[in-house]
Amino acid sequence: MPQSSRIPKPTVRRLSxxxxxxxxxxxxxxxxxxxxxxxxxxxxVADAQVRKDLGxxxxxxxxxxxxxxxDLHDRLRSAxxxxxxxxxxxxxxxxxxxxxxxxxxxxxxxFEIVAVFDRAGAMVGRKVAGHLVHAMxxxxxxxxxxxxxxxxxxxPPEQAQAVAERLVESGVRGVLNFAPRSLRLPGSVAxxxxxxxxxxxxxxxxxxxxxxxxxxxxxx
Amino acid sequence: MPQSSRIPKPTVRRLSxxxxxxxxxxxxxxxxxxxxxxxxxxxxVADAQVRKDLGxxxxxxxxxxxxxxxDLHDRLRSAxxxxxxxxxxxxxxxxxxxxxxxxxxxxxxxFEIVAVFDRAGAMVGRKVAGHLVHAMxxxxxxxxxxxxxxxxxxxPPEQAQAVAERLVESGVRGVLNFAPRSLRLPGSVAxxxxxxxxxxxxxxxxxxxxxxxxxxxxxx
DNA sequence: GATTGTGAAGAGCTTCACAGCT
DNA sequence: AGCTGTGAAGCTCTTCACAATC
Numbered sequence: 001m002p003q004s005s006r007i008p009k010p011t012v013r014r015l016s017x018x019x020x021x022x023x024x025x026x027x028x029x030x031x032x033x034x035x036x037x038x039x040x041x042x043x044x045v046a047d048a049q050v051r052k053d054l055g056x057x058x059x060x061x062x063x064x065x066x067x068x069x070x071d072l073h074d075r076l077r078s079a080x081x082x083x084x085x086x087x088x089x090x091x092x093x094x095x096x097x098x099x100x101x102x103x104x105x106x107x108x109x110x111f112e113i114v115a116v117f118d119r120a121g122a123m124v125g126r127k128v129a130g131h132l133v134h135a136m137x138x139x140x141x142x143x144x145x146x147x148x149x150x151x152x153x154x155x156p157p158e159q160a161q162a163v164a165e166r167l168v169e170s171g172v173r174g175v176l177n178f179a180p181r182s183l184r185l186p187g188s189v190a191x192x193x194x195x196x197x198x199x200x201x202x203x204x205x206x207x208x209x210x211x212x213x214x215x216x217x218x219x220x
Numbered sequence: 221m222p223q224s225s226r227i228p229k230p231t232v233r234r235l236s237x238x239x240x241x242x243x244x245x246x247x248x249x250x251x252x253x254x255x256x257x258x259x260x261x262x263x264x265v266a267d268a269q270v271r272k273d274l275g276x277x278x279x280x281x282x283x284x285x286x287x288x289x290x291d292l293h294d295r296l297r298s299a300x301x302x303x304x305x306x307x308x309x310x311x312x313x314x315x316x317x318x319x320x321x322x323x324x325x326x327x328x329x330x331f332e333i334v335a336v337f338d339r340a341g342a343m344v345g346r347k348v349a350g351h352l353v354h355a356m357x358x359x360x361x362x363x364x365x366x367x368x369x370x371x372x373x374x375x376p377p378e379q380a381q382a383v384a385e386r387l388v389e390s391g392v393r394g395v396l397n398f399a400p401r402s403l404r405l406p407g408s409v410a411x412x413x414x415x416x417x418x419x420x421x422x423x424x425x426x427x428x429x430x431x432x433x434x435x436x437x438x439x440x
Numbered sequence: 441g442a443t444t445g446t447g448a449a450g451a452g453c454t455t456c457a458c459a460g461c462t
Numbered sequence: 463a464g465c466t467g468t469g470a471a472g473c474t475c476t477t478c479a480c481a482a483t484c
Contacts, residue, residue: 016415020401080421080425099318105416109417149427174426190426192420198236198237200326200329202412205301206232207306208300
C-alpha cells in the first residue's frame with residue numbers, strides 16, 4: 001500500500017488523539033470494531049475528518065462495519081514512528097525535569113529516558129528517580145554511548161538555545177522543548193515545543209473573549 | 221479604537237511569542253523601537269505575518285520606523301486579557317501539579333494560584349510549596365470564596381473529565397488541561413490542553429519523517 | 441441500513457507585492 | 463531609504479454530500 005503523500009500537521013496531532021481513544025477502548029474490552037463517528041466523538045473530531053486522517057496513513061475500514069480496533073491501533077503506532085522505542089536524553093532536573101522523570105506514560109508509550117543531565121554541580125553524580133545525573137560536559141560521550149535519539153530541554157529559557165545546540169552536536173535528531181523560547185536549529189532536526197505560559201495566555205484570551213457569544217473550544 | 225473583528229487562533233498563539241520576545245528585549249534595554257522583521261526573527265514568524273497579527277489587535281506602527289516596544293507590550297497584554305491578574309485553582313498535587321506550583325513564570329505573567337485541591341486524603345490539610353491543599357468536597361465553597369476564574373486539571377486521565385466538570389460547577393470559566401484526554405465541557409467554558417504524550421508522539425513522527433527531505437520545523 | 445472513501449466546495453490562514461507614509 | 467498596512471493571490475485544511483460497499 002503506497003501511502004505516498006505528505007501528512008498534514010493537524011492530522012498528526014489528531015492521530016495521537018485517536019491512538020489514545022483506541023487505547024482506552026482496548027482496556028475496556030469493548031467491541032473489536034469502531035466507526036469513524038464513534039472514534040470522532042471520543043476525540044472531538046468530525047467523522048469525515050477521521051476518515052480522511054485514517055485514509056492518509058493507509059488505514060482502511062470496512063464500509064457498513066467500521067475499523068478493526070486492534071489493526072487500527074497497530075497501524076497508527078506504526079505510522080507515527082512508534083514501532084520500536086525511542087531513546088531519550090533529558091536535560092535539566094528542576095521541577096519540570098523531575099516531573100517528567102516520574103511521568104509514567106512516557107515509558108508506556110515507548111519512550112525510554114536513557115540519559116539525564118544537569119548543569120548544577122550539586123545535582124551531578126546524584127540519582128534522581130533512579131537516574132544518575134551526568135555533567136553537561138559529558139553529553140557528547142554519554143549521548144553517543146546510550147544511543148539517545150531524542151532530547152528533552154527542561155532548563156531555564158536563557159540556557160535553552162545553548163542546550164539544544166549541544167544536544168544536536170551530540171547526535172540527537174529531535175528536540176522536545178519545555179522552555180518558553182523559540183529554538184533555532186538546523187532544518188534536519190525536528191523541534192516540538194510545550195509551553196505552559198503560552199497555553200495559559202491562550203486560555204486567558206479565550207476566557208476573556210468568551211463573555212460575548214462564546215467561542216467553540218476543544219480540550220486535548 | 222474599534223478592534224472589531226475576530227482574531228484567528230494561530231494569531232493568538234503568536235501573540236504569546238511576540239510578548240515574550242518583547243519582554244526579553246525590554247530586559248536587555250535595547251532600542252525602544254522594533255521592526256516587524258526583527259520581531260519576526262525573534263519569534264520565527266514572517267514579517268508580513270507579524271504586521272497582520274499586530275494590526276488585528278489594533279497595534280499600529282510608524283512607517284519607516286517600526287513599533288514602540290513599550291506600547292506594543294502593553295497593547296499585547298491588554299489584547300490577550302492580561303490587564304489584571306487571573307485567579308487560578310489547581311487540582312492535583314502529583315508530579316505535574318507540584319511542578320506547576322513551583323513554576324515561577326505563572327506569577328510573573330499575571331496568574332495567581334489561589335486554591336489547591338487533591339483527592340488523596342494524605343495530601344489534604346498539608347501545605348505544598350506554601351499552599352494549603354483542600355479536599356475535593358470543599359471545591360465549590362473554596363472556589364467561590366477565593367474567586368478563582370480559571371482551573372488547572374493536573375490529575376490522572378480517568379479523573380480528568382469529572383474534575384473539570386466539578387470546576388465548572390464551582391464557577392470556573394476556563395480550564396487548562398494537563399491530562400491526556402479530550403474534555404467535553406459546555407461551549408461557554410474555554411478549554412486549552414497541554415499534552416506531553418501528544419507532543420512526544422509528534423516529535424517521534426517528525427523525527428522519523430526527517431530521514432527523507434527533512435521537514436521544516438519550528439520551536440516554541 | 442450502516443458506514444466507508446472521496447471529489448468538490450468552502451473556510452481559514454499565509455505569503456506576496458506594492459502603494460503610501462516618514 | 464526604510465518600514466508599515468493591506469488587497470489579492472496562493473495554499474492548506476475542513477466540511478459537505480453522495481456513490482460505492484458490505
